[in-house]
Amino acid sequence: MKKNKIYGLISIGIMIGVLFPQGLQNLILKIFERILFNSNLDIFIASGISALIGLILTILIFKKLMNYFTDFDYSKKSEIKKALIIGIFINISFLIIWFFIPIIDSRFGESYTNNLKIGYEILHSNIFLSEVLINGMSSLICYVLIIIIIFKKVNTV
Secondary structure, eight states: OOHHHHHHHHHHIIIIISOHHHHHHHHHHHHHHHHHTTSSSOHHHHHHHHHHHHHHHHHHHHHHHHHHHTTSOTTSHHHHHHHHHHHHHHHHHHHHHHHHHHHHHHHTOHHHHHHHHHHHHHHHHOHIIIIIIIIIHHHHHHHHHHHHHHHHHHTOO
C-alpha cells in the first residue's frame, strides 16, 4: 500500500474514530480560556482568541502526528502495535489533563475561580455568539482544514 493511502486511512481513522481533533481543540480552548479570562480582555474576545489558538495548534499537532505515523512500516505486526500503543497513550493523556484541570484551578485561589465563573456566565449569556460562532465555527473550520490536509496528502505522488 502506498504511503499516502496509509496516511489517509490513519487520518480518517483518527479524525472519525476517536474524534481526536475535536477533543484536542476543546482541551486547548478551555485551557486558554482559563488563562485569558483572568486577563483584561473582553470575555468574548478571550474566547475567540482561545478558539483560534486551539484551531491552529490542533492543525499543527494533527499534521505532525500524521507525518509521524506514516513513517511506520504497517506490514510488520510490531510496528502496528507500536502505533496503537502510542495512539492509546495520546488519548489517555488527554483524559489525565482533563482530570487535573479542576485541581489546578483550585490551586490558583478564590479570585481566579470567581473570574472563571463570571467569564463562563457572561459567555453563556449569549449562546449564539459563544456556542455557534466561536465554538461551532472553529470546530467546522478545523474539520474542513483537516479534510483538506488529508485530501492533499492522499493525492500527492
